[in-house]
Amino acid sequence: MKKIILEVEGLSRYFRVGGLRAKGFLHAADDVSFTVKQGEIVALVGESGSGKSTIARVLAGIYKASKGEIKFEGNSIAKNSDKAVRGRMPMVFQDPFSSINPVFRINHGLERSLKLHRKGLTKLARKALAIELVEKVGLTPGAEVLRRYPHELSGGQRQRLGFAQALASQPSLILADEPVSMLDVSIRIGLLNVMKDLRDHEGVSILYITHDLASARYTADRMIVLYAGQIVEEGLSEDVVASPKHPYTRLLMSTAPDPRLPYVEIDESGDLGEPPRVIDPEPGCRFAPRCSLVMDKCRTSSPVMVQVSPTNRAACFALEKD
Numbered sequence: 001m002k003k004i005i006l007e008v009e010g011l012s013r014y015f016r017v018g019g020l021r022a023k024g025f026l027h028a029a030d031d032v033s034f035t036v037k038q039g040e041i042v043a044l045v046g047e048s049g050s051g052k053s054t055i056a057r058v059l060a061g062i063y064k065a066s067k068g069e070i071k072f073e074g075n076s077i078a079k080n081s082d083k084a085v086r087g088r089m090p091m092v093f094q095d096p097f098s099s100i101n102p103v104f105r106i107n108h109g110l111e112r113s114l115k116l117h118r119k120g121l122t123k124l125a126r127k128a129l130a131i132e133l134v135e136k137v138g139l140t141p142g143a144e145v146l147r148r149y150p151h152e153l154s155g156g157q158r159q160r161l162g163f164a165q166a167l168a169s170q171p172s173l174i175l176a177d178e179p180v181s182m183l184d185v186s187i188r189i190g191l192l193n194v195m196k197d198l199r200d201h202e203g204v205s206i207l208y209i210t211h212d213l214a215s216a217r218y219t220a221d222r223m224i225v226l227y228a229g230q231i232v233e234e235g236l237s238e239d240v241v242a243s244p245k246h247p248y249t250r251l252l253m254s255t256a257p258d259p260r261l262p263y264v265e266i267d268e269s270g271d272l273g274e275p276p277r278v279i280d281p282e283p284g285c286r287f288a289p290r291c292s293l294v295m296d297k298c299r300t301s302s303p304v305m306v307q308v309s310p311t312n313r314a315a316c317f318a319l320e321k322d
């Protein structure tokens, strides 16, 4: 059994919304629980607005949790903003052009991170390690790449650099928030393979956040499906794709062009519609208004995650056997 390195229990994040009169709390993430094991890629899959980035930001310490527990490497970190702890769970962002200082050569940022996170290295050792890190993510020859300026790299190369930068702090878990969605389709797969390599050769775990089922299936060992701030289904990626159980996952699958391909061009104008913005919710299933299996009960009480098949867990009354 592999060690659990991240344990999220009942995590919620609310945002106050509205003006003076119509005040309320938007439940961006609501009672979310999951685990990530060592050396495992877990995909957090959901449409735009389903709460993926909110969860990642709470994990990274950018947002505070409104409720819930986060245990990372065995320690409770919900209220901990310790840089050393957070460094072991760095984030790679969606926009490869946002996170790198354009003024300096690439070695500058990377060596700065190494100075911060790997104390006691000589300057020479830092330089050697920087080369090693960029080569690990496929940027070769490392010494030559490090001498370049950020604008001399393509989007895909910059996103690789984002992963090299994340490796500088010797992470046990990388939070990758839509790391390929701004890249050309043709180069996405290279980045997905970088994540697999890091898992297989560095033993790093990755929370891979995406709205693309196909890339989640290709990359991740396990898949967690999010709808309107809540987890609706979870299982091994193969099982969720081959045999989705929750009516929402089924709908997602039916609108994905072919989730068996490593990546697909997502038609964001599709007829799926956005998940609702949930403000001060009453009890009840959030998917009920769109659900083909809806029952009376679904409108008044909230389903919880239960085992619905030997392989999948889901939150759906219609799937519960009584």
Ligand SMILES: Nc1ncnc2c1ncn2[C@@H]1O[C@H](COP(=O)(O)OP(=O)(O)O)[C@@H](O)[C@H]1O
Pocket: 015, 026, 028, 046, 047, 048, 049, 050, 051, 052, 053, 054, 055, 277
């Ligand atoms: N800082 C914020 N203030 C207010 N609302 C927010 C904030 N961040 C996210 N939200 C809202 O929370 C919901 C989930 O957003 P987000 O986590 O970004 O979803 P995703 O990453 O899945 O697209 C959305 O309705 C979004 O508008």
Ligand SMILES: [Mg+2]
Pocket: 052, 053, 054, 178
């Ligand atoms: Mg997002």
